[in-house]
Amino acid sequence: MPSERVEQRREGVREEIKQAARRLMAEHGTAGLSLRAIAREINMLPSGLYHYYGSLDDLITALIVDAFNALADALEAARETAAGPGSAAQLTAVLEAYRRWAMTHPTDFQLIYGNPIPGYAAPREITVPPVIRGFSVIVGLIENLLQSGVLEAAPPYDVIPPEVEARLQTLIERDGYPVSARALFLGVVGWTQLHGIIMLEMFNHIQPVIGDVETFYRAQVINLLKTLGLKTAI
Amino acid sequence: MPSERVEQRREGVREEIKQAARRLMAEHGTAGLSLRAIAREINMLPSGLYHYYGSLDDLITALIVDAFNALADALEAARETAAGPGSAAQLTAVLEAYRRWAMTHPTDFQLIYGNPIPGYAAPREITVPPVIRGFSVIVGLIENLLQSGVLEAAPPYDVIPPEVEARLQTLIERDGYPVSARALFLGVVGWTQLHGIIMLEMFNHIQPVIGDVETFYRAQVINLLKTLGLKTAI
DNA sequence: TGTACATCAGTGAACGCGCGTTCACTGATGTAC
DNA sequence: TGTACATCAGTGAACGCGCGTTCACTGATGTAC
Numbered sequence: 079m080p081s082e083r084v085e086q087r088r089e090g091v092r093e094e095i096k097q098a099a100r101r102l103m104a105e106h107g108t109a110g111l112s113l114r115a116i117a118r119e120i121n122m123l124p125s126g127l128y129h130y131y132g133s134l135d136d137l138i139t140a141l142i143v144d145a146f147n148a149l150a151d152a153l154e155a156a157r158e159t160a161a162g163p164g165s166a167a168q169l170t171a172v173l174e175a176y177r178r179w180a181m182t183h184p185t186d187f188q189l190i191y192g193n194p195i196p197g198y199a200a201p202r203e204i205t206v207p208p209v210i211r212g213f214s215v216i217v218g219l220i221e222n223l224l225q226s227g228v229l230e231a232a233p234p235y236d237v238i239p240p241e242v243e244a245r246l247q248t249l250i251e252r253d254g255y256p257v258s259a260r261a262l263f264l265g266v267v268g269w270t271q272l273h274g275i276i277m278l279e280m281f282n283h284i285q286p287v288i289g290d291v292e293t294f295y296r297a298q299v300i301n302l303l304k305t306l307g308l309k310t311a312i
Numbered sequence: 313m314p315s316e317r318v319e320q321r322r323e324g325v326r327e328e329i330k331q332a333a334r335r336l337m338a339e340h341g342t343a344g345l346s347l348r349a350i351a352r353e354i355n356m357l358p359s360g361l362y363h364y365y366g367s368l369d370d371l372i373t374a375l376i377v378d379a380f381n382a383l384a385d386a387l388e389a390a391r392e393t394a395a396g397p398g399s400a401a402q403l404t405a406v407l408e409a410y411r412r413w414a415m416t417h418p419t420d421f422q423l424i425y426g427n428p429i430p431g432y433a434a435p436r437e438i439t440v441p442p443v444i445r446g447f448s449v450i451v452g453l454i455e456n457l458l459q460s461g462v463l464e465a466a467p468p469y470d471v472i473p474p475e476v477e478a479r480l481q482t483l484i485e486r487d488g489y490p491v492s493a494r495a496l497f498l499g500v501v502g503w504t505q506l507h508g509i510i511m512l513e514m515f516n517h518i519q520p521v522i523g524d525v526e527t528f529y530r531a532q533v534i535n536l537l538k539t540l541g542l543k544t545a546i
Numbered sequence: 547t548g549t550a551c552a553t554c555a556g557t558g559a560a561c562g563c564g565c566g567t568t569c570a571c572t573g574a575t576g577t578a579c
Numbered sequence: 580t581g582t583a584c585a586t587c588a589g590t591g592a593a594c595g596c597g598c599g600t601t602c603a604c605t606g607a608t609g610t611a612c
Contacts, residue, residue: 084554084609091555107430109343114598124599126556134599193427194515196341234535245523266521270532274508281428287500289479298504301468305539318576318587325588347566358566360589368566 092130092140094120099141104185109195111138138189138198139205145186146208152179153215166228166303166312169219173272173299176216177292180276187280191273210253217265221257223308224264231260232307238263264306271302326364326374328354333375338419343429345372372423372432373439379420380442386413387449400462400537400546403453407506407533410450411526414510421514425507444487451499455491457542458498465494466541472497498540505536 098119103111113134117124131137156175160168180187189195223229230236238246238259246259255262275298278284279291288294300312332353337345347368351358365371390409394402414421423429457463464470472480472493480493489496509532512518513525522528534546 081609088555107343107427109341109427110430112598113600122555123557125558125601128600129555188427191511191515191517193341193343193422196344234531239527239531241524242522242528245521249521262521266518267532270508270512270518271505272508273512274504274506274510276508277425277511278504278507281425283425284500284504287479287483287496288476290475293473294476297468297473298501301539305535315576322588346564348564356588357590359568359591362567363588 088130095127095130095137096141096144099137100185103141103189108185108189108192111195113137135198138195139200141186142190142200142205143208145183145190146205146212148183148186149176149179149190150208150212150215152176153212157215157219164222164226164228166223166308166310169216169223170296170299170303170312172216172219173268174296176272177276177279177295180280184280187276191277192280206253210255213265213269214255214257216269217255217257217261220264220268221261224258224261228308228310229264229303230307230309231264232305235264235267235306268302268306272298322364329361329364329371330375330378333371334419337375337423342419342423342426345429347371369432372429373434375420376424376434376439377442379417379424380439380446382417382420383410383413383424384442384446384449386410387446391449391453398456398460398462400457400542400544403450403457404530404533404537404546406450406453407502408530410506411510411513411529414514418514421510425511426514440487444489447499447503448489448491450503451489451491451495454498454502455495458492458495462542462544463498463537464541464543465498466539469498469501469540502536502540506532 095116098116099111102115102119106115111134113127114124116137117127127137131140152175153172156172157168160171162168220229224231242263243259246262249255250257250259250262257265272295275284275291275295279295284291284294303312329350332350333345336349336353340349345368347361348358350371351361361371365374386409387406390406391402394405396402454463458465476497477493480496483489484491484493484496491499506529509518509525509529513529518525518528537546
């Protein structure tokens, strides 16, 4: 029976390995990650790493799960500290936290939303739960706004295409989203609109055109909520 | 003096090399591209490729330029063949062609808008012109709609933040966009909104949620134009 | 508290593999008369 | 049209490099009495 103390130290080394991995991905891209480079970075031989991760793919999976959880943490933190709980401002704060996390953790964001790493396939049963955790923060707030009447889905978003609605219901039941199909639908629409800005900023495609992306993003968040049917000013 | 016939054959081999490169990137990701694998693919030794491209980086640059030009070709083709020249429907046809090209050429799209290839930096003076070519198709149509009054920038898009306006003017002068700052601004707003859908579809993040992305995208295009201030129905 | 023992973290060497780029070369192809 | 020559596409070998994973091992650390 390995003592808790021993297990803690093992966990510490695992953390050290992941941190080295993140540093290296920041430098060489997510596809440039290598066990040998990590081993070099932490002064260990490559073979030593196999005491902590069964293979490079296992390590990548751990990094992806960490990334989704860190994103979810950031969103939850923004939700808790935002002024005006239950207001639209709380939602905008969370949406701004989404972009901010992406920009402060570009490597992790690329790992979860950029090009997949060649030869690696994420085991869905492991990666999906933390994805849901993060997205739930956003759609949960939308649900609140809908229920309190601060948000009332405006045309054309008051109508969900029937096939989409069926799929959303399936998702809600299977993955346990604690929200209505309407909230999920509005969440997805908003997600797709904001995701584009983040991706373009991440790879420097948009800065030459509009300069201060943070301001642009904030404006787009507000426009988005109005378009979706926000009843109040922010 | 190399005859035209000789030059044509060289160009043919260059094309063969690029096609093999695209096949390989489709299989192993943009970061997995290798000269040796290309050489194997076309039954040549690695060293032979240096008669056609000075280095792997030169080849990547050629692939990127090709991709931007192919995208611009697709947009121009859509513009020419669209029903109702000068109408909003022509613009929606071009915007749908944008997504369609991305989905039928995922590797090329990832090459130009996805994670950069580790260690490679695109020479801007070479890659920028074909970027402008493509984007000009979209903003050119927006300009037409603005001038004919079919589109009138609706609030809040009737106001361009002054710093953004200044930057857009610089861009228009330096890169020779044949449009107004207003058209460019609306183009950028639309671009960011649609880009997110395409990126999420490309890596399969959105299909599980909404299913038929093509229909979703088309709806979003129409909603976008209405939000920007379209005066007519589509 | 002190000792005997087991665990297992990390070593070191090796496996078979792939990579970009260089260089001297050969022989087919194209050119010039 | 036929011949002599030059070009240069593609070969073959080599350079020094990095990769993931395996295996037998050693010795420090932690455990049990």
